Amino acid sequence: MKKIVFGLMLMAVGLTYAMPSYDDVLLVVNDLSPQSLEIGAYFKAARNLPDVNVCHISVTDLQATGSEAGNMALSPT
Numbered sequence: 001m002k003k004i005v006f007g008l009m010l011m012a013v014g015l016t017y018a019m020p021s022y023d024d025v026l027l028v029v030n031d032l033s034p035q036s037l038e039i040g041a042y043f044k045a046a047r048n049l050p051d052v053n054v055c056h057i058s059v060t061d062l063q064a065t066g067s068e069a070g071n072m073a074l075s076p077t
Contacts, residue, residue, distance in 0.1 A: 022047045027054045033061075 027049055029040035044054060 022049055022053070025049065025053055029054060029056050031056050031058045033059075 025047070027040055027043055030036035040054070043049070
């Protein structure tokens with residue numbers, strides 16, 4: 001019986017170390033993007049991230065990709 005309990009304890013310790021940790025993850029969610037909100041909510045729940053690891057921003061598509069002037073300056077002539 002002791003061997004079974006010891007074996008189960010070893011398995012539990014092994015599983016604990018096998019589970020990835022997301023303690024060092026910062027999830028950035030764009031509140032102006034429905035896709036970002038949906039993906040962010042899924043990832044947060046799936047990885048059991050605490051609220052402190054979630055950063056909410058509000059960026060429009062134009063701000064996220066750069067202004068037209070900025071894009072023109074980077075495009076080849």
